[in-house]
Amino acid sequence: MGRTLAEKVWSDHIVHEGDGLPDLLYIDMHLVHEVTSPQAFDGLRATGRPLRRPDLTVATEDHNIPTVDVDKPIADPISRIQVETLRKNCEEFGVTLFPLGDLEQGIVHVVGPQMGLTQPGMTIVCGDSHTSTHGAFGALAFGIGTSEVEHVLATQTLPLKPFKTMAINFEGELPLGVSAKDLILAVIAQIGTGGGQGYVLEYRGEAIKGLSMEGRMTICNMSIEAGARAGMIAPDTTTFEYIKGKPHAPKGEDWEAALAYWETLVTDPDAKFDKEITIDASALRPFVTWGTNPGQGLPLDQSVPDPQSFSDPVEREAVENALAYMDLRPGQPLKEIAVDTVFLGSCTNGRIEDLRAAAHVIKNRKVAKGVRLLVVPGSTRVRIEAEHEGLDQIFLDAGAEWRGAGCSMCLAMNPDKLTPGERSASTSNRNFEGRQGPGGRTHLVSPEVAAATAVRGTLSDPTDLVEV
C-alpha cells in the first residue's frame, strides 16, 4: 500500500525500532532559542554528556529580546541573564548563534527557512510549538519541551510513537482578498483546538498549491493551534524555487540529488490517511477570533455568538468565560469592535510577504487616532528587505512604529505588551487570556485585516476602506 508524505519522512529517519519501544527518530536540524534551552544545557553539564552534533544545531535570540535600542545592553536584568546564558552555552558547546544585532538574527522559524536550513524531507525540532511552520517545505517539524531539547542535544534523536495522519483537503480556489491566515483560522474553528490532537496534518488541494511559501508557512505554523503537533505540505516547484540559492541550499551535484529525493515526497495516490476532512476554500471569507482560544473564530462579517446557542455545556461555559474576559456581548457585530493596538509580526505573519500585504493596504492612509500600530519584522533580513522596498516608510508615514526583529507582542515576554483591558488585532497565533500582556484582549487576524483595522480603528477588512 502507498504511504503518506508524513510516513515517508518518518520511515527515512528511523534509527531503531522494535522491542515494544517507541521508534528512535533521527533529527536533521535542531533550532535553539534562549527561553527553552538553559535547563537543557544544564542537564548536559550535570550528566557530563557532550552535545552530539553541534553542526546540526543552530541558535538565535528571539523570544525575550527588545525590539528597540537593540544596540544597547538589555535593560531587564532577568532577560539579560537569560540571553547571556544562551551565548555562554553556545560558546561552551560550539553551537552557531545568531545574536541580537547579527544580520541573521530573527524569529527562529523565520531564520531557518530564509537561510535554506529548512528543506523537504528533513526532521526539524525546536523547543517551541510553532516549529510546525517548517512543515510548509514537506519537512516533519514539531515543537518539543526542554527535556526533549536536552535529549536531542545529547543524542540527535528522539524516541517517538508514530503520529496518526490527517488529510485536510481544500476544494476550489481561495477567493480574492482571502489570505492563508483566514484559511487556517477557518480550519481551527471547524476542527477545534483539540481536533488535530495526535495527528500530523497534511494540507492538500488547489488552494494550497496556489500559495507562496510564506502563505504555506502561515498555515503550517498554526497546525499546533488545531492541536496537531505538525502540519505538512508536499514540496513542489514553488518550494524548490524558494530554496534554490539560499545560503544552505544544496549546490551542484548535491542539488540534483536532493531534488530527485524531494520529488518523491508526495503522498502516494493509494495511501490511506487515518482521517480526512474537506473544506470548501472558495466559500472562505476574512476571519477573526472573538474568544480566548484560536478555535473561537468566525468570518469577520458575522456577530459575536450567543452562549445559549451552544448545546454542549462545557463549550457553553467556555464561551461565557471568553465573552466575559473579552468584554463582548452576544450579537455584537464583529466589525463594531474597536481596538487600541494592532500588532503586525510573529512567526505566523512576520515575513516579507505579510509586510507587503499590510503595506499595500495602508499605503497613503493613516492609522486611526488613538490606535497604535506596531510593525515587527520576523527577522533582521526581513526588516532590511522591507526597508529596501520602502515598506518601512509606508508604515511610518501612516503613523506606525517600525521595530527590530523578534517575537515581541506575540507572547509579550519582552517590553512589548498590552496593558490590562487593552484590545488588539494581532497577526500572531494565540488569543489566550493575557497572552499579549496581563488582562490584554486579543483578536487574531490576517495582515490585510490588521492593516485595515489600524486605519478604521475597528475590526475591518480592506474592502471596508474608502478609496484614496
Added chain:
Amino acid sequence: MEAFTVHTGTAAPLHRSNVDTDQIIPAEYLKRITRHGFEDALFASWRKDPEFVLNLPQYEAASILIAGPDFGTGSSREHAVWALQDYGFKVILSSRFADIFRGNSGKGGLLTAVIPQDAIEKLWEITEASPSTPVTVDLQERCVTAGSFSCDFEVDDYVRWRLLEGLDDIGITLEHADAIGEFEKKRPSFKPVLN
C-alpha cells in the same frame, strides 16, 4: 527521575476547558533559567482572584488536579509541568491533553491520566461535596478511586513503564549509540550542516 506507582491525595476541581500553558504559567515567568522554583508562577493570573479554586482553603493541600478537556494546549514550555510539580501536583486528570504538554509531563514525572469527561464531572461532584475525600491514582492498575467511585484511566504504555521504573529517557537512548552512528554514516551529503 523518581518512580511513580500509587499516589493518594486530595484533589482540586478546575472547571475550565482549554487550560492553555499561558494560563498555567504566563510568559513573564519563563525568563528564569532554573528548573525549579516556579510554584509562585502557577496560574499566576487566575490566582489573583480570591475565589479561584486553589485559593480556597479546602483545596490548599491538593496534589491532584481535575480539569476540563484540552488541558495544556498552546506553547511547548515545559515550565508548565515544573510549575504544577513545584506547587505540589503529582497527577492531572482530564479527558484530553495537548500532545506536547503530555509528553513533557511524562519526561518530568507528572502523571497525566485520561478519563472520560463524565468521570471528570463525577469527580468534580465528589470533590466539591467533600473536598477532603482521598483520591487514589494507581499507575500499576491504571485506576482512579475516590470513595465508592472508581474508573480506569488511559496512559501511554511507554510513559507508564518509564514512570513505574523511574527511568531516564536519554540513558535508554544512549544504549543505541552505535545504531545512531551507523545511521549518521548513511545520511545524504545534501542535508544542511552548520560550519
